[in-house]
Amino acid sequence: MTMPFPRLTALTLLGLAALLPAAPVLAQSGHDHAGHAAGPMAAGPIMAMQAWARPTTSQAKAGGVFITLHNTGADADTLTAAAAPAVAERTELHTHVMDGGVARMRPVEGGIEIPAGQAVALQPGGLHIMLMGLKAPLKPGDRFPLTLTFAKAGTSQVEVEVLPPGKEPAQAATGMGHSH
Numbered sequence: 001m002t003m004p005f006p007r008l009t010a011l012t013l014l015g016l017a018a019l020l021p022a023a024p025v026l027a028q029s030g031h032d033h034a035g036h037a038a039g040p041m042a043a044g045p046i047m048a049m050q051a052w053a054r055p056t057t058s059q060a061k062a063g064g065v066f067i068t069l070h071n072t073g074a075d076a077d078t079l080t081a082a083a084a085p086a087v088a089e090r091t092e093l094h095t096h097v098m099d100g101g102v103a104r105m106r107p108v109e110g111g112i113e114i115p116a117g118q119a120v121a122l123q124p125g126g127l128h129i130m131l132m133g134l135k136a137p138l139k140p141g142d143r144f145p146l147t148l149t150f151a152k153a154g155t156s157q158v159e160v161e162v163l164p165p166g167k168e169p170a171q172a173a174t175g176m177g178h179s180h
């Protein structure tokens with residue numbers, strides 16, 4: 001869905017997040033990992049929700065990670081880097097741009113800004129975290145840690161779950177495909 005005002009879009013995303021109480025990262029991380037709180041991971045005022053990835057084929061060397069970042073603070077912050085050394089040699093922040101009617105990915109210059117009081121959804125067809133140099137295919141049910149670095153809030157680690165196509169968060173269903 002497209003809304004003309006960023007603030008409305010942010011509120012819509014928050015609404016969707018609230019409608020997904022069974023988001024795997026939130027629902028399960030508290031049970032089998034004693035060190036993790038059963039709730040959104042936070043870096044200062046930044047709440048990280050619904051971190052998930054798509055399965056990859058055996059040939060793929062890249063994969064996308066999607067997450068919703070909610071800035072509950074009074075100042076804008078910027079996601080400057082992400083890292084998942086357990087599964088990928090390096091990680092980039094990507095967006096999609098239209099090029100002659102074709103959606104292409106390219107690195108985001110300067111990071112991804114998270115405006116104060118708003119939520120930014122990294123999702124298929126838009127902003128995403130790109131895992132490069134995958135060490136092994138991502139299989140449904142796999143989990144791996146992802147470290148996020150923010151310009152002001154510092155670093156935070158979230159757990160990413162690889163979701164099969166039918167289990168993707170609802171807001172992802174309308175996104176364009178993601179491929180390399």
Ligand SMILES: [Cu+2]
Pocket residue numbers: 064094095105106128129130
């Ligand atoms: Cu990408």
